Amino acid sequence: MSKNLISIQDFSKDExxxxxxxxxxxxxxxCQPIFKDKVIASIFFEPSTRTRLSFETAANRLxxxxxxxxxxxxxxxxxxxxxxxxxxxISNYADLIVMRxxxxxxxxxxxxxSKVPVINAGDGANQHPTQTLLDLYSVYKxxxxxxxxxxxxxxxxxxxxxxxxLLQAMSHFNPVFLLTxxxxxxxxxxxxxxxxxxxxxxxxTTNLTDVIxxxxxxxxxxxxxxxxxxxxxxxxxxxIYSLNASMIKGSxxxxxxxxxxxxxxxxxxxxxxxxxxxxxxxxxxGIYVRMAIITKLLKSL
Amino acid sequence: MEKHLKVSAIKDGTVxxxxxxxQLFKVIDILNLSNCINQITFGTNLDSKLLGKKAIIKIADxxxxxxxxxxxxxxxxxxxxxxxxxFQVVEKRELSVPSEIKGIVKCMNPVCITNHQPVDTLFSTxxxxxELKLLCHxxxxxxDRQNLKIISKG
Numbered sequence: 001m002s003k004n005l006i007s008i009q010d011f012s013k014d015e016x017x018x019x020x021x022x023x024x025x026x027x028x029x030x031c032q033p034i035f036k037d038k039v040i041a042s043i044f045f046e047p048s049t050r051t052r053l054s055f056e057t058a059a060n061r062l063x064x065x066x067x068x069x070x071x072x073x074x075x076x077x078x079x080x081x082x083x084x085x086x087x088x089x090i091s092n093y094a095d096l097i098v099m100r101x102x103x104x105x106x107x108x109x110x111x112x113x114s115k116v117p118v119i120n121a122g123d124g125a126n127q128h129p130t131q132t133l134l135d136l137y138s139v140y141k142x143x144x145x146x147x148x149x150x151x152x153x154x155x156x157x158x159x160x161x162x163x164x165x166l167l168q169a170m171s172h173f174n175p176v177f178l179l180t181x182x183x184x185x186x187x188x189x190x191x192x193x194x195x196x197x198x199x200x201x202x203x204x205t206t207n208l209t210d211v212i213x214x215x216x217x218x219x220x221x222x223x224x225x226x227x228x229x230x231x232x233x234x235x236x237x238x239x240i241y242s243l244n245a246s247m248i249k250g251s252x253x254x255x256x257x258x259x260x261x262x263x264x265x266x267x268x269x270x271x272x273x274x275x276x277x278x279x280x281x282x283x284x285x286g287i288y289v290r291m292a293i294i295t296k297l298l299k300s301l
Numbered sequence: 302m303e304k305h306l307k308v309s310a311i312k313d314g315t316v317x318x319x320x321x322x323x324q325l326f327k328v329i330d331i332l333n334l335s336n337c338i339n340q341i342t343f344g345t346n347l348d349s350k351l352l353g354k355k356a357i358i359k360i361a362d363x364x365x366x367x368x369x370x371x372x373x374x375x376x377x378x379x380x381x382x383x384x385x386x387x388f389q390v391v392e393k394r395e396l397s398v399p400s401e402i403k404g405i406v407k408c409m410n411p412v413c414i415t416n417h418q419p420v421d422t423l424f425s426t427x428x429x430x431x432e433l434k435l436l437c438h439x440x441x442x443x444x445d446r447q448n449l450k451i452i453s454k455g
Contacts, residue, residue: 007441083418105414105439124412126440190443193429 013172022292033063041094042068058290155221177202244268325356413440
């Protein structure tokens, strides 16, 4: 395994499974201050609540000290410092860097400069590999396996980076994908070619109600207004890709609904009480997955 | 009729022939010929059976390494490289596309780190449906031939 976590594509099937196994162990025993002597830099060049707090919680539960910043406004970046110089400096201070940055490819670049491991906490619309690993952990926990599952991916399949990474990571485990989106937000050709090359079965539809009865996992994503050139088209589709309690009545007992959050109106509040709702637990799982990743990278030094 | 060279012969050096006319200045850029001190002659919009209009570059006393010259395969895959000694062609070389392209091509993704920070671009070359494409090492996006822009060293 590489000493960084930049892209989900860098991970083999065995490495993914190893991280999930470690995450399960951390969930059993959440307080393991094994890195009391370590400093972790949490550097966020753009704001994020969930991801940053999840990482910092994970670092704290491992006993590490956390330094960093939550946006670039009050840093030397605002004075025009290059990313190279910022990373060179911070890798002198910390034992590991967690970074979010709005530019795509910034994390890969940072890992080439840094002396210490880098975890990509999101590089623009490109990759967010810890989200993907917590998605996989959530699938594994709720289904008891990652193999041979029917996974519906719903909403914005064109721009959603969580969707693209999930498709790539799940492709190790012989899934069937039910791709459900308005035509404007269908999965881009290169990802369909990726699935075809890997021999993964998938079906495309615009009808959400059709896929619900056959799904083991329904992965919801936000359909954002700004993605549409025609505002009337947005008004037409925004409620079609919205789940409510009555729609999931006929679903499989093991079916779970995931969502990378924040949700807006794509999952109605009445779904929250259902045994199928899993999105808040999913976010909670992120802490254990991030503890596992930090541990794996710090121990490989 | 006597055969007459449009671009005069060189005694020793390298001749790059069968360059598409519209790619001539990109080839000059890629090979950094604007900063080359050797004698260089070139002609463009010459008649060509193969390309319609072609360009030719003759560089006296300069010989290129394969890695150097293969960079132009991106934009002029049919170019022919002739090595000249004493007015004679002593070697003909074919171009082959390198597996990695460093610092020549601009990534077409406007939010790629390489378009905002002083980072050399790096691509791996891939073929999709027999078409050459460049996969960015950083942002993981594809730049295809239609969108290929050369970073000018001028």
